[in-house]
């Protein structure tokens with residue numbers, strides 16, 4: 001398996017608070033890797049460092065064989081590395097199709113696309129992805145009128161519009177009802193298997209992440225505490241003590 005993301009010795013502090021200390025993780029192309037750990041252990045900070053949201057204090061980040069440590073969000077996104085958010089970032093005053101149409105890098109780069117009708121292929125792709133996430137019947141509803149879970153599905157489809165190589169998902173199932181959770185897990189798996197999207201997933205729901213991930217990393221107090229096969233990490237006494245409870 002080829003390495004897609006290689007984070008080596010990354011550290012990041014906020015005014016003296018060490019959010020990440022010497023963190024190294026590797027994600028191979030085609031994997032679904034889980035990132036677990038207690039609140040405040042540095043998971044979101046690591047995501048933000050990887051996507052170029054803030055500079056790191058030390059260490060390096062490589063993506064698809066390219067050094068991206070000092071690149072910023074748009075440059076990294078163009079290379080095919082995107083993230084989603086715990087609180088969704090859909091455009092609530094636009095309908096579902098429109099949300100998808102503005103989510104391709106090409107549409108974002110072209111000012112003209114704001115004034116002329118969006119080209120047909122974009123619409124076809126948008127329709128196909130709405131179908132994929134099960135929102136076809138809601139295509140002309142305003143995103144703000146969707147349930148929180150449906151907004152998360154829409155946000156996932158928006159990310160897929162750009163055909164990312166690697167997608168970082170921040171608690172995809174948080175706040176979603178159990179029925180939608182199963183549908184979402186199924187779609188994450190299918191995006192991985194059918195579209196070839198590699199996934200790195202922060203998730204607190206252990207049932208979900210044990211079910212989904214092929215490998216896990218556990219962060220605690222800003223450092224990698226354990227890594228490996230999901231079952232081995234779950235049974236690691238250090239992980240039980242720091243995160244899962246005795």
Ligand code: ADP
Pocket residue numbers: 014015017018019037038039040041042043044045046
């Ligand atoms: P997690 O995602 O695992 O809950 P975070 O990465 O959000 O953890 O936080 C790790 C530590 O870094 C916490 O102590 C948090 O308070 C701190 N932190 C995160 N972002 C900032 C920030 N922008 N400014 C100051 N402190 C921050």
